Amino acid sequence: MAGPIVGTNPIKVIDENRMSWRQWLVVAIMVLLNALDGFDVLSSAFAAPGISEEWGIPRSELGIVLSAELVGMGFGSVILGGMADKLGRKPAMLFCLVVMAGGMYMAHAANDVWTLTVWRFITGLGIGGMLAATNAVTAESSSKADRGLAMSLYVIGYPVGGVIGGFAAQSWLLVDYDWRAVFLFGAIVTAVMIPLVMLLVPETPAFYAARRPNGAVEKINRSLRALRQPPIDKLPEISPTARKPKVTDILSNPRLRPVTLLLAFGYLFHTITFYYILKFAVQIVSDSGFSQPEAASTLTWANIGGAIGGALFGFLLKKWDIKGPTIAVAVLGSLAVAAFGIGSDTLWGWRAATFLTMFFLNAAIVGYYAAFARGFPAYARATGTGFVLGVGRAGAAGSPIIAGFLFVWLGNEELFAVSAIMAVGAIVGAGLLFMLPMRDPDYEEAEQNPLPAGAADRIAA
Template sequence: MTATINQSVRGPEQILAEVRSNKMSKFQIVTVTIALLMVVLDGFEVGIMAFAAPQIQEQLGISPDILGYVLSGSLFGMAIGSIFLTPLADRFGRRPLTLAMLTLIVVGMALTLTAPTALWLIVWRIVTGLGIGGMMANLNALVAEYSSDKRRTTAIAIYAAGYPIGATVAGFIARPLIPQFGWHSMFIAGTILAVVALIGAFALLPESLDYLLGRRPNRALERVNKILGKMNVAPLDALPERTITEEDRVSTKNIIREVLSPPTLRLTMALWLGYALLVAAYYFANTWIPTILTNVSGDPQLGTTMGIGANLGGVLGCFVFAALAIRFSGRHLLFITLFAAAAAYIIFGMVFSIIPVAIMVGFVLGVLTTGAIAGFYAVAPTIYSSKARATGIGWMIGIGRLVSVAAPIIVGYILAAGAEPEKVFLYFAIPLMIAGVAALTLLLGRTKATLAG
């Protein structure tokens, strides 16, 4: 009886500390896996356009500068979704937002099939991007919250691998599908996968334990105990009383204050700058490489092969980062990876015309840039408390993608002006170096977030 009483009076902090100090249960592993599959879908839906772009450009007669806008459509939507939709998860829950964003993805993908012009392609890619952007940062927070302290950085790095996995799958499917059935076939496949994901998430995705204990929505105790039972943690007889001060009250004002006030402000700015410049370089390479190589070589399959190689490298990069994070600090790894990525871009520009060597360097380029993205995903949750975590991560991803929107567009104008494609890779080494300097700032300070840094 005494043990039961002691268990029943545990506070939210004690419960979460117990969950995070224990070995990850089967339920936690399944939850992280579901989130991984969701982000695989995101990578597939975004990656589709890169592989379909050469045929779209030919059939619709789109110039390189306009194609840049088409390629950036989903990135713009992702930025807006991350900034304005992800914070809703801190108020209404991780699960409801994920289901709403998946519905938005289904709508955007299905309507893309009806697009008669480049303008409508851009519109429906923005709609799809809104769903992807609103979901990715939210799931990142969910993975962080369901992972143990010991395995959190590794789990998030593996989660980050989902995006390049999805883009790689898109490339493998595009090779036989587009030549035989046209670019519309890829979006039919994407719509079907999004519907399946929506049904799967509705049936299997749990709510965040942090959210239930912090916000106390309807049936919170029942839902908390159901989750605790699945993690082999003793249930609660009642949620402990709490005194809510004006400062502690979870509100939009206080969430913004945490993200944008000292001592967190300096780290927030470093996250925004570093991540923005990294993803600008990443999305330039991943959206333009297939089209650039197709146009230069006249061989569409070569462009697709190069795109697949870079994305396969990205998958490996996430898993390498995850493995190294077991022994080394995620912040140190991030700093080193960013400067190595800058070197890879320089080398790629130098060997661009030597196709076999360029393919190998492109693979390494994918390893390093996606590994660095995994690093930002792993570091960001350690900076914010649970009440501001989805907002903090969402703003980092949103600001980053808002900046990255310009990358494919700028490259389109550069190429339309007659610039040599290999020179563009040399230019993008500079923002990667600056991102490395921003990562150095993250090494110099930590905040009192509830997750280990």
């Protein structure tokens, strides 16, 4: 049996060697952080019936509250995603956890709609930055052979967080307490994750290789040792005449620009459909005559469907490429959303409908995230992912607002018409994904050897 891969390229060391238990532990923590993001985002949906009842607000105004953290996520993905490429993945994650914990705690103490909206926006800033950083850490801590599986596990953490939060909300928080307990619970769990990240997650070797700080080799080897991988002896020499790559290459580089824009706007339209179910299903079912805990259970089943669909889709990606399967499940998801609009007379009918929508729609999210990890080189991965997520969050934020005003314009009884219109987003996203160019061989080689020329000059950039 061949020995471990060593050399001067830490990216290749991670890519080509078998994953250690420490690498899988890092992936597991990223799954937990994504689950935390999933719960934090959906906490307002779980709380929506209680908020609406206590403050007597209409669906159009509720839609603004529900979109607040999604707007914040858009800004956070771009602003704090860039922080992860400049200061490091680990500092960015810790900062985002502090922001999220504080925002959730203050949301539970809000006494009016606009105060709650502000704190949900601030919470969203942290969630957006967290998504960009954790996506990069998952990709950069996993081997090439297991990266597809690692990314699928990471993505399904999001609905798993919704499932756990849903069970907690429907069986405990909303039964023994009120909607404020949902946000307080999220704040406590978020705070618990801070010491876990501090102690168990090393900075990625890819970050140090791309930034080349003082003592880069020593820092890279410290990370490699933490991940139970062999060290390198030196980094390659840098040609002084070579072009200096920048994180702004995601839009200025003619090879990266179409990838960035097609992924960003494809994801944007997909999230319009995706978040319609996640943000309005509980309110719709509650208005159909079911109790708040019963209505919350439909979102739990939606996330169970998302977790199962995402996991199965992750195994498909080990055999097929990203684009075709992602387009297929996105189209099936849009059909399931339209079918959701038919409605149901039973609670299990609603649960089955939301299960199917998220089964397909979240499988497509796995495909998008796999494309994010593959589409950007290490030196701009968090920035590229953050930009795409930031643009996508415009669709996520707009989704409950659009749906809320459609219900006002068409009437609350026109559920099928509203659902059919909201289903169009996933179709448009699939069309844009169809135009996504596949990477050529020399771009693939650049990913395997991403030690950029002039990297030391970018430290002050």
